[in-house]
Amino acid sequence: MKKIVISSLMLFGLLVLNSCTDLTENVLDESSVTGLTDRQAADGNLAPVYARLPDLFTHTNYFAVQEISTDEAILPYRGGTDWGDNGIYLALHQHLPTSTDPNLRNTWLILAQGISRSITALNTLPTINDSNTKVYLAEARGMRAYYNMMLLDLFGLVFKKDDPQATSEILRGEQALEYVKSELLAAEPDLLTTVGPGRLTKGGAWGLLARLYLNAAVYRDPYAAQFAFKTEDMDKVIEYTDKIISSGQYQLAPDYFSVFNADNHTNKELIFAVDQRAELNGHNRLAYFSLSGDQFPLPAFTGANGTDGPAITPDFYRTWVNAYAPQDPAGIDPRFYRKNLNIPADSCMTAGSVVMDRGILRGQQYGLLRVNGAFVRCGSNYRVGRLVHITRNRPTLPVNFTEQIDFSVAGSNYNTGYRVLKYEFSPKSQSGRNLGDVDIPIVRLADVYLMRAEAKLRKSSDAAGALADVNAVRASRTASTPAPALTSMNLDLLFRERGFELYWECQRRTDMIRFGKYEGTWTEKTNADRQKRLFPIPQTAIDGASNLPGYLTQNASY
Incomplete structure (x- = not known):
């Protein structure tokens, strides 16, 4: 199945796009107009069900709310202003988010759109005469359950709806759990x-x-x-x-x-x-998110670098240290770190030899040296050496990641915090922000x-x-x-x-x-407020449902 197929089989109502609460949409069967085959029409209905998963799992949506709110990741201001974003990442980490947090709003929006698109598919696929329809219906039903499961986990509720023109029923607690369970069980056989x-x-x-x-x-x-x-x-x-x-x-x-x-x-x-x-x-962007702005992993692309985003907390790092003390976890647990970049004595390497280390990156970092937007060459090879924060206009500050990181001025400098390169930096990415x-x-x-x-x-x-x-x-x-x-x-x-x-x-x-x-x-x-286990429902969603009194109520403590 293609990930994005030429489907224009649905238009989303304004309430869906703005508040993602009523999940109203107009379904347009255009197969007779566009000349689509039954297979193309079926594919075109299922593809949108999956299409926004990459957006959901981008670095500032689901990743941020699931990781930066924990003891595993922290994202302070960098250099005093970078990643400030009106304090949203500080608030996430301190369990003080508000209903206007854009990461929460975007996550809610994508999940609600996933549910809406699943409902569209469930209502349109039965009208298409294609052998894949039965399987596609199961996938759409299972994905509706998955999106609702994520809403339940993050916000404590689910939307129950089958008719695209109906108003969703909101379920919480045991009812929500049983609904998601029943939907997954119904989808599984097909x-x-x-x-x-x-x-x-x-x-x-x-x-x-x-x-x-x-x-x-x-x-x-x-x-x-x-x-x-x-x-x-x-x-x-x-x-x-x-x-x-x-x-x-x-x-x-x-x-x-x-x-x-x-x-x-x-x-x-x-x-x-x-x-x-x-x-x-x-x-x-999970590879580039944590790396330094002066780490350039790809000799082919001089613009592909990190963004000096989140680091792991000292608390999480210490769980590794304490587990393996007095040994270094890098030498005993292959999940912690893998060394790939072995710098030769002359510090000149072929392009194929420039492969970044993976896992948790500590201390002084080495890599491709870049001057005035170009990598330093030594003949047909590339000069590799100790990195400094040139792109941040701090040429005397080494890219030397430290364990300590916090929300103080010193703790928010560009070099603070051990970084994570778990997901491989794509060899096709020209910027780190694509591919x-x-x-x-x-x-x-x-x-x-x-x-x-x-x-x-x-x-x-x-x-x-x-x-x-x-x-x-x-x-x-x-x-x-x-x-x-x-x-x-x-x-x-x-x-x-x-x-x-x-x-x-x-x-x-x-x-x-x-x-x-x-x-x-x-x-x-x-x-230590237990009510912060759930996030606030985005204010835009509540405002969008304001014509239905009492329909969508804010979670406790927000």
């Missing part, structure tokens, strides 16, 4: 096993169901002082993770960072992912093993079974020396292990809430 990872498959639905059941206690009562994890929910987590693991369709990748390479679309660890292949105009062609994992096999481990612990304190699952993931990374096997397992260790395996993958906030860690203290964050 999903395929062979079209992933960029489309929803049976494996993807199983993974989403496992995640839904794992978080069911939170979704039933998001402000609870202590979550009540039901045995029957954990049984379902184990059931669906068992289905994925026993299917034999997926494999843990021996090379951890290959899961996040630019060519990862065929990586067998991916179960469900955002399709970002360059030929489909992939554009995620980010790494498929972004939504569900992958390592997470499935860790979900099963957690369910075993929460169900019956099966520490041995949980330990076996965790160690299976650790032992699988055999491209280098794998991390040593753990000898014991409990919930705190499992939370730590999820951080090691899944950092920078938009899961940290959800994990922290479920493990009871979200009200903790880290870097600049001291807010």
Whole structure:
């Protein structure tokens, strides 16, 4: 299936675009006018269901709200003014966001549009005589459930709607949970096993169901002082993770960072992912977001660099250090860091040898030297050396990443904070802001093993079974020396292990809430209000629904 096919089969009502609450839209069947075949019409209805996933997972939407609100990532002002953005990233990190936060507004908008487009597909596809219709209907229904599941996780509600002209019913708590569950279960039988990872498959639905059941206690009562994890929910987590693991369709990748390479679309660890292949105009910016503005990864493109955005917090870094002390985690856990750039004595390298290190980047950085917009050459090769902040007009400030980072003037300098290059910088990107062609994992096999481990612990304190699952993931990374096997397992260790395996993958906030860690203290964050587990509903959405009194009410504490 093409990612964006020539579909003009729907127009969105103003309420959808402005508030994303009523989800009203006009459906126009133009196949007889445009001369589309039935297959093209079917494709053209399904493609929009997936089309905005790349926008959802961009660096300043879902990534920001899921990572910068946690102990894993922090984004201060840089150099006094850069990334100021009226303090929205400071507020996210301190659990003080407002209903006018643009990242929350955009995330809400994209999710609501995903639901709206799914409804359009569900109503139009039955009118098309094509053999794929049954599968496409299942995908559209499953994707509607997925978008609602994300709304439930972020904002505590879902929109239930089948008729495009009707007003959505808003569900919360148990009702919302049961609705999402029923939709995924209804979609699963007709999903395929062979079209992933960029489309929803049976494996993807199983993974989403496992995640839904794992978080069911939170979704039933998001402000609870202590979550009540039901045995029957954990049984379902184990059931669906068992289905994925026993299917034999997926494999843990021996090379951890290959899961996040630019060519990862065929990586067998991916179960469900955002399709970002360059030929489909992939554009995620997760690689360039954290890098320095003076890190230029590609000899072919002098304009492709980082943006000095978020860093990991000292608190998160210390979880690695404490786990492996007195050894350096870089030498013992292949998920933490991989050295790729080996600088020769003469500091001249071929273009093919300039490959950035991956993982968590610390200390003095080396790379392509750039003067007056051009890379320094030595014959046909490239000069590589110690980097300084030339692009920031601070030529005496080394690109020497420090552990400490905070919201002070000193802590917000361009060099503060250890950076993350987990997703490979696309070799086709001319700017770092385009062609980010790494498929972004939504569900992958390592997470499935860790979900099963957690369910075993929460169900019956099966520490041995949980330990076996965790160690299976650790032992699988055999491209280098794998991390040593753990000898014991409990919930705190499992939370730590999820951080090691899944950092920078938009899961940290959800994990922290479920493990009871979200009200903790880290870097600049001291807010312990349980009501901040949910984000404020965007004011534009509430204003857009103001003609329906009492229809859309703001979440508590906002």
